[in-house]
Amino acid sequence: MTEQRTSIHGQWSNRMAFILAATGSAVGLGNIWKFPYIAGENGGGAFVLIYLFCIAIIGIPIMMAEVMLGRRGRQSPINTMATLALEEKRPAPWSILGWMGVLAGFLILSYYSVIAGWALSYVFRTAGGMFEGATADGVSSIFAQFVSSPESLLAWHTIFMVATMIIVARGVQHGLEKAVRYLMPSLFILLIVLVFYAITTGYFNDGLSFLFSPDFSKITPDAILIAMGHAFFTLSLGMGAIMVYGSYLPKDTSIAKTSIVIAGADTLVALLAGMVIFPIVFANGLEPGAGPGLIFKTLPIAFGQMDAGILIGTLFFILLVFAAWSSAISLIEPAVAWLVENKGMNRIYASVWIGIATWIMGIGTVLSFNLWADFKPLSMFKIFENSTVFDLLDFLTANIMLPLGGLFIAVFAGWLMRERSSQDELNTSSKGYSTWQFLVRYIAPIAVMIVFLNVIGVF
Ligand code: PHE
Numbered sequence: 001m002t003e004q005r006t007s008i009h010g011q012w013s014n015r016m017a018f019i020l021a022a023t024g025s026a027v028g029l030g031n032i033w034k035f036p037y038i039a040g041e042n043g044g045g046a047f048v049l050i051y052l053f054c055i056a057i058i059g060i061p062i063m064m065a066e067v068m069l070g071r072r073g074r075q076s077p078i079n080t081m082a083t084l085a086l087e088e089k090r091p092a093p094w095s096i097l098g099w100m101g102v103l104a105g106f107l108i109l110s111y112y113s114v115i116a117g118w119a120l121s122y123v124f125r126t127a128g129g130m131f132e133g134a135t136a137d138g139v140s141s142i143f144a145q146f147v148s149s150p151e152s153l154l155a156w157h158t159i160f161m162v163a164t165m166i167i168v169a170r171g172v173q174h175g176l177e178k179a180v181r182y183l184m185p186s187l188f189i190l191l192i193v194l195v196f197y198a199i200t201t202g203y204f205n206d207g208l209s210f211l212f213s214p215d216f217s218k219i220t221p222d223a224i225l226i227a228m229g230h231a232f233f234t235l236s237l238g239m240g241a242i243m244v245y246g247s248y249l250p251k252d253t254s255i256a257k258t259s260i261v262i263a264g265a266d267t268l269v270a271l272l273a274g275m276v277i278f279p280i281v282f283a284n285g286l287e288p289g290a291g292p293g294l295i296f297k298t299l300p301i302a303f304g305q306m307d308a309g310i311l312i313g314t315l316f317f318i319l320l321v322f323a324a325w326s327s328a329i330s331l332i333e334p335a336v337a338w339l340v341e342n343k344g345m346n347r348i349y350a351s352v353w354i355g356i357a358t359w360i361m362g363i364g365t366v367l368s369f370n371l372w373a374d375f376k377p378l379s380m381f382k383i384f385e386n387s388t389v390f391d392l393l394d395f396l397t398a399n400i401m402l403p404l405g406g407l408f409i410a411v412f413a414g415w416l417m418r419e420r421s422s423q424d425e426l427n428t429s430s431k432g433y434s435t436w437q438f439l440v441r442y443i444a445p446i447a448v449m450i451v452f453l454n455v456i457g458v459f
Contacts, residue, residue: 005074007247009337010171015253021326022067022236022245022262024180027187028327029115030234031270032320033295036277040288044210044219047227048274050219055233055267056268058447062237062406063259065413070246071255076337077101077240081412082248090416097408101240102335104401106354108239109331110361111393112307113164116324117156118296119317121146126313134266136284139300143293147369154366158359160321162329165355169348170409178327184265187319190312191272194299197306198279207278210288211271220455222383228451229399234266238402238409241330241370244337256428256436276302292390332358364389383455407448414441 012018039047072078078098085094125131131139147153198204232238248254273295280298281288290297294439303313339350368390368434378384378392387395413422414437423433454458 003253004066004251005072007074008341010248010336011250012248012408014250015258018245018253019258019261020184021179021330022094022242022258022401023184023265023328025236025241025245025330026234026262026266026322026327027184027214027269028323029112029119029229029320030327031271032323033119033292033356034117034231035234036274037290037292037294038230039274040278040281040290040294042223042226042290043215044278044288045212046214046216046219047223048211049214049269050224050227051230053233054447057439058228058261058406058444059231059235059237060259061436062232062410063235063242063263063443064255064426064436065244065248065409065440066237066240067249067255067259068422069409069413069417070136070243071251072425074247075244076247076341077243078338079332079341082245084412085096086419088421089411089418094237094408094412094416097405097412098240098334098338100401101238101243101405104239105241105331105334106358106361106398107393107401108233108397109164109358111390112324112328112364113160113293113358114153114157114362114365114390116160116321116328117153117158118146119324120160122296122300123314123317123321126300126303126310126317131191131300131313132310132351134300134304134438136286136297136301139304140235140286140293140297142300143296146296147293148187150366150370154363157362157366160324160328161359161362163330165351167325168332168355169351171347171418179322182410183322185318186315187323188269188272190316191269191276194276194313194316195272195300198276198301201279201283203279203283204275207275207280210278210282218272221451225399225451225455226449229403232380232402232406233398234270235263236330238405238406239331240324240334243409244334244399245330245335250379252429254342256432280350288344297366305412318440365393403448403452407445410444414445 012021069084070080073083075083078095080093081098082095085092130142198207234444236242277298278288278294280302284301286298300313301318303309306312333353336347336350339345340347368388372389375389376385376387377389378387384392426433426436450459
């Protein structure tokens with residue numbers, strides 16, 4: 001056994017704190033905004049099934065691997081990978097994995113913050129009664145008008161970024177841990193309330209069958225890639241967010257159990273969101289494939305119709321913003337932790353610099369919905385024919401960088417780390433360990449490879 005390392009950034013006060021923080025990272029726009037719209041664009045049921053399958057056989061084992069590496073290294077992902085490579089007598093460039101994660105986190109946050117800004121603006125729109133009695137058409141045109149204004153998108157993006165920087169600057173345990181404790185369960189309860197509303201639309205069964213009856217004729221290699229990419233995105237895997245949170249995890253916590261709890265909670269939230277959105281879609285004759293605006297075109301109809309809709313709607317968007325917030329924080333934590341460790345910067349400076357860079361990058365996404373809506377930088381490739389800057393950023397990060405990061409994490413944890421080290425750190429039953437090892441050695445890396453090769457057209 002190696003000597004116990006400790007993190008210079010502190011430690012979670014207990015197992016529950018880690019679960020809440022990691023769930024806070026996992027549950028976010030990915031579950032409520034992204035999952036319904038990509039499920040809608042890719043035909044529903046079969047896509048959902050592939051996504052669930054990816055969570056179970058790729059997501060959970062890689063999440064365990066990430067937490068394990070983090071806890072063993074007890075530093076930012078870059079330094080954790082460097083330290084573990086040295087300790088396991090592997091080549092030093094494994095730290096590149098950490099760098100790639102930092103880059104992915106930065107790129108994701110740049111568009112994440114813009115969308116979180118939409119949610120923030122909808123807090124005020126809902127509270128102001130804008131959707132009272134509005135029709136589906138009315139709600140859609142309010143959305144179209146909103147995103148057509150670069151100034152307002154930029155303003156909300158700015159507010160969200162500043163708020164994120166403030167929280168990150170204050171450090172892991174201050175505030176964040178406490179806030180997440182109440183907000184996550186409240187979001188969950190509100191989703192259940194909305195499911196009850198969805199039942200009253202009379203289209204609940206249509207929604208359910210869209211989500212859960214698979215029609216494999218709608219599945220293309222790209223759809224499989226998107227489902228797999230989303231499994232990584234929604235669980236915050238493949239870029240070091242979960243690794244850095246794992247580095248603050250007390251030694252005696254069971255990694256297997258906590259990972260399963262986190263993945264389960266995350267999946268449940270996504271499915272509930274789908275069960276709310278699709279009945280509304282069908283009840284109002286909307287398009288399931290409406291794209292990134294889907295929740296903003298559907299939920300306000302519900303809030304406009306139901307009793308206490310203003311209250312429930314406002315609360316819902318507030319909670320969505322907080323869920324996005326707790327994810328955003330984890331997107332830059334790996335970079336901040338590295339700047340603190342290697343550049344001796346204090347957290348405040350580190351957060352400000354990263355925040356400014358991310359904010360600038362976010363302008364590309366802001367413009368994708370208005371001035372640059374017709375700017376398709378990679379239109380020469382068929383698959384990117386209709387992709388805006390935002391679409392490209394999303395594709396590159398969620399569908400390429402995260403699965404690639406996850407693949408390397410699986411290879412390192414499964415093949416290159418000595419069994420003695422991984423066994424000591426995971427500390428599960430021998431049956432649990434061998435199941436994990438099998439999944440992380442064979443199933444996860446091979447599945448990721450096959451999906452990649454399938455898209456390139458090798459299979
Ligand atoms: N999991 C977050 C969500 O679903 C997004 C995220 C991705 C956060 C990667 C951290 C790392 O919204």
